[in-house]
Amino acid sequence: MTGILIKRPERFVETDIDDEVVVMDLDSGNFFSLKDTALEIWRLVDGSRTSADIVAEIAAAYDLTESELAADIAAFLDQAQAAGLLEAQ
């Protein structure tokens, strides 16, 4: 996934419950519960970062190499994109 990542707020609603963010896909009614690293990635999708930028920020925050994280982060972003919650521009 290349390009700047942006959320598609017309496709979902979200709310904070405890230490999680619960996202509902407005088309399907399905819930997605985001916590820990998934929640950090979700919050970094703010219209100013690419997938590579997010990998770099998470790697720096946890003192890991980008190669250790890239596949997991790409998988999460692909899943969110497939659900229509975000897109790359």
Add this chain to the structure above:
Amino acid sequence: MNTAPTLAHPALAMLARENQLREGTAPRELGGVTVEPGRHWLHEDCFLLHTSSGLRFFYRKGEGVIIERPAGPSDPAEEYLWCNGSIYAAIACINGLYPIHASAVACNGQVFAFTGPSGAGKSTLVAQLTRHALPMFCDDTLVLDLSQPGQVLCLPGHKRLKLWPDAVELTGARPAEQVMASVPKFYSEPAGGTVVDVLPLAELCFLEDGDHARIEPLHGGEKMVRLQDDHYTTDMIMAASRPDRIARFAQLANLARTIRLTRFVRPRDASRFAVDAGLVERHVKAMAGQVSEQSR
């Protein structure tokens, strides 16, 4: 000891008024839908129920309930069951209340409710808890008032406790008459009496089967998912208030933030029942004491 409800909360007076029954002719269809025997339909501010035995009940907001009996002998026990079951829940929904499938006890001015599908053990657990100074608040249906921001109020139960014969034996409840000829359950007097005040909901506990007894808190997204699954009343709530997905999401999120949610997992083993129910008793008393301390 039972005392007469004071009707201090306006919703109690409303429910008493709206549930008044009179004989008449019920319509055959509602909102263009013909209601066949064994079916019900809720449309806008009306509810139509046609039972397999031929009874018809029709409710319209502000007008009470019409009952149309088929020719032949009627069974007051069956009518009581319908009036206090589906019809009561429909009237609550149509009038902005939120009934859930739960039985509950009261402790320190708060309600602790137990939910699960039919047969999950809600009534049996509550009957047992009443033996330990936790009076019954309701059986089978808990009607919630969500109109106060940040608070979930519970309206006191309107149904008598119903137990299977094995649950009567297990809990030491005092059995009264059989519910009806075709329903081998018995109305029972809970050993610890009942509470008839409007009280805040402290906790909603989901009853689950498992290999060993434990009580676990629910968190985050799981709360939202579990609150969606409140069994027979969800369809009525949705039909009555017709919330769009965003409004329903906001409603569930508000509930998830306001109520503590837990699960009580235990083996369905009669020989362990009293011990495992004791775990719940101690949990309820500890949590009620904690909340009470915090509110001082």
